[in-house]
Amino acid sequence: MSFLEILEYSSVFIFALTGALVASRAQLDPVGFFFIAALTAVGGGTVRDLLLDRNPLFWIDKPIVLVIAAVAAMGTFFTAHLLESRLKTLTWLDAAALAVAVPTGVGVAVNHSQEWPIVLIMGVTTGCFGGLMRDVVCNEVPLVLKQGELYISAAFIGAAAAMLAIGAGITQPIALMLCAGVTFALRAGSLALGWSMPAYKSRPPRQ
Template sequence: MTITEIIYWLELAGVAVFAITGALEASRRQMDMVGFVLIATFTGIGGGTVRDVITGATPVFWIRDTTWLVTCIGAAVITYFTAHLVERRYVALLWLDALGLAVFGVTGAAIGLNLGVSPLVAIVLGMITATFGGMVRDVVCNEIPLILRPEIYITCALVGAGIYVIGTAILDLPRGPIAVIAFFAAFLMRACAIKFKLSFPVYRARPGREY
């Protein structure tokens, strides 16, 4: 199996995971089947769509290959009939989101490098792929997006994408092992943030000067 095929299947797995998080959010909002499919699809393919639009890939990936849409729809339908079995759906959403975040951070950066962009742009593309689908899910469902909350989130995607890009494009190390390391680094960082409620210091307003 070539690295391109591996990226394809990893990206498809990430789409499925993110689609499930969208469907779980739809279940929390008590939506109908159409709502499940809509939110799952927005979440599953949102980040990749933004990435392809930015890089000028035409048509975007889910138009070229309908497997992506079928995956989102399938995840939505399955979740519609099984969401009630999950006792703490928001907790499940957070952990699945962490998994998708780690996958997309790496695959988004890998796709960027395959398109011939610079290492820095590839890292940014990995971050965009990993975070925009979840942001669309939260905005549509009237939630504060995870990337705007005072917790470590977007940094995890940047770490995963950065490790992959530095390891493969700059140090010229084998892509397979580096992808695994990058994935686990991003996921473990996000897992620690969820488990221990870690966050970076936030800006605190100070009284203005009197003139």
């Protein structure tokens, strides 16, 4: 199993856990748990593969992905009630999932010989779209769009760090690990320390 495949399966599992936690907050049945977990787990990668015209889609090529999502969903169905704060657990699991999914998208795009702007977009897409779909379908405020938090910015900077590392001659696995570390550090700093990017402030029109 390649390092990129390990990243991909890890991303699927952790994102599926976040989907199942959101399903628990919505009090869904086991089938609902699996649907939301699978949607979250494969959403970003599916958008990425469609944009790259990658055929078959990664979860069709490797159906084990759906089994991983099902295991995460059912495990959460029977244990979510044990968590002291499902929202806090969800937020930090989502940060971990983002940190694994972004380098997965970067690695896939690099292996498909894409130019650096496309690689950056594929990293952000893989990291952000699954969680966005999860939150929209479950009528939650999307974590990716929460005001005053680093999310898309963390994904973008992490992907950029990987591209700079690859451009400097660093091997792909090390570059992807750097991407994961930078992405998680920025997202964690935003959650724990309040790091944020400058936000737009409306101003009265000039007279």
